[in-house]
Amino acid sequence: MEIAKDEVAFRATYPTAEKHWAKSGVSWSELEAIRSDHLARVSSLQNTANAFATALQEIEGVHSTRVRVKHPDHVIEKIVRKRAEGKDITLENYRERLTDLIGARALHLFKDNWVGIHDTLVATWEEGEPPKAYIRQGDPTALYDRVPVAVEVHPKNYRSVHYIFKTNFSKDTHPVEVQVRTLAEEAWGEIDHSVRYPYFEGDPALELFCALLSRLTGSVDELASLISFERQEALERNIQIDELRAQTEQLEATTQEQEKTIADIKKELTQTAGKLATSEQEKKKMLAQIESIPESPRQKNQTPTKPSTSSELTERIADIQLKALKALYQLDSANAAGPALKAFREERQAQREYFENMRREGLESGITLQTLLRATPLPKTDISVRSKEGKRISTKQDPNPEDDKKG
Numbered sequence: 329m330e331i332a333k334d335e336v337a338f339r340a341t342y343p344t345a346e347k348h349w350a351k352s353g354v355s356w357s358e359l360e361a362i363r364s365d366h367l368a369r370v371s372s373l374q375n376t377a378n379a380f381a382t383a384l385q386e387i388e389g390v391h392s393t394r395v396r397v398k399h400p401d402h403v404i405e406k407i408v409r410k411r412a413e414g415k416d417i418t419l420e421n422y423r424e425r426l427t428d429l430i431g432a433r434a435l436h437l438f439k440d441n442w443v444g445i446h447d448t449l450v451a452t453w454e455e456g457e458p459p460k461a462y463i464r465q466g467d468p469t470a471l472y473d474r475v476p477v478a479v480e481v482h483p484k485n486y487r488s489v490h491y492i493f494k495t496n497f498s499k500d501t502h503p504v505e506v507q508v509r510t511l512a513e514e515a516w517g518e519i520d521h522s523v524r525y526p527y528f529e530g531d532p533a534l535e536l537f538c539a540l541l542s543r544l545t546g547s548v549d550e551l552a553s554l555i556s557f558e559r560q561e562a563l564e565r566n567i568q569i570d571e572l573r574a575q576t577e578q579l580e581a582t583t584q585e586q587e588k589t590i591a592d593i594k595k596e597l598t599q600t601a602g603k604l605a606t607s608e609q610e611k612k613k614m615l616a617q618i619e620s621i622p623e624s625p626r627q628k629n630q631t632p633t634k635p636s637t638s639s640e641l642t643e644r645i646a647d648i649q650l651k652a653l654k655a656l657y658q659l660d661s662a663n664a665a666g667p668a669l670k671a672f673r674e675e676r677q678a679q680r681e682y683f684e685n686m687r688r689e690g691l692e693s694g695i696t697l698q699t700l701l702r703a704t705p706l707p708k709t710d711i712s713v714r715s716k717e718g719k720r721i722s723t724k725q726d727p728n729p730e731d732d733k734k735g
Contacts, residue, residue: 329370331363331401342405344529348412359404362419366400366429372498373397377430379497380504384434387448389441391511394433403429427456427492428505435514438556439471439549442489445508446475449491456492456503463487464542484520484535485542487513512552516545594619 332338335356339346377395384393398406406426407417417425434445446459461472462482472479477489491506509517520538528534598615 329367329400331367331399338401338404342401345405345408348409352408352411354408354411358419359407362407362422363400363404365419366398366403366422369423370397370400372500373430373502376495376497376502376504377432380430380432380495383452384432384506387434387445389436389444390434391437391441392435394435396431398426398429398431424503427503430495430502430504431507432504433507433509433514435509435511437511437552439510439553440556441510442471442508443474446477446489449493449506449508453493453495456494459489459491461489464546467546485539486517486520487542487545488517510549510552512545512548516542 332341338356338359339349374397377397381393381395384390403422403426407422410417410425415425423429434449436442436445450459459477461477461479463469463479464485464487465481467487469479488507488509491508493504493506495502495504516538519541524531524534524538602611
């Protein structure tokens, strides 16, 4: 592990430490003592970090994990900054005051995965501090209304939910800082850190481009969430379609069996009627009555309760697709995906019942699916749409209008 060989090298390598050096009042000998103590504990801390990462990976919804033990030079660089802020951090208490000597990240694919991960984390480990969600200015906060976490707008567009847990994989109890974020947020964090830290943290051009990238990262997560919900709806539609097909096949098999039974009965009745000791006129009348018996339940003038023809099955399938289309238009009409997805969950069942009633009313009154669709205009969407000639028809509202003012 490479470390700065002396004070001069250290202050040259870490501009933030150089900036706060005088105000911190710390001596190089004190920092060296802390650094040496931390170096001696790195192996033990790494074992705890690895055990914690293994436990994190078992949580449902976690895509991947990362852990690290804080670099010795980064430890003393942080102490310089904290001492400049008036925090009393010494050799005797730095292991308790610095809660990120072990850092872990739990990465997930979709924003909604965080809720289940959060529930498992707080149920498994003792919290050292209350969790806090860092968001970008303009981000939707509906997701965090569902669990008790503080929400704070980060001045540098950083996104992540932070936890401090007390761990005791060994005889010593170590605090672990856990960051939970999406893969897209992780990608932004890695890019931002690699291009700006430690030498270009104040560079205006890099700050502007990283802010723009953060904005796009939020859009990526919103789109990923919509894709996830569409996939779930597609799975549910496929299940319903398979059930309808199975019902149709069962009805068809039952109808064929009934037709065969009716034909056998009519044959037996015909044979019996021919053997009766009665007049030919009565026999003819009886045979005519037997012949008039419907040979198939299909001939009865009744409305089936389940689809028994391919046209009815097609209309039922189209109706399922209509419900999905209606839901998607409602999602697209929202300015931000977070509130829309929350409303979509809460109202999904009500929407299904509403469209089922519409379908029944339409079938009872003889209205076709196409007529029903024309008579029920879908909500206007704010998605950007262009005609074949390339003319703009409508434009989507920017979910973060304040960003344009910032440039």
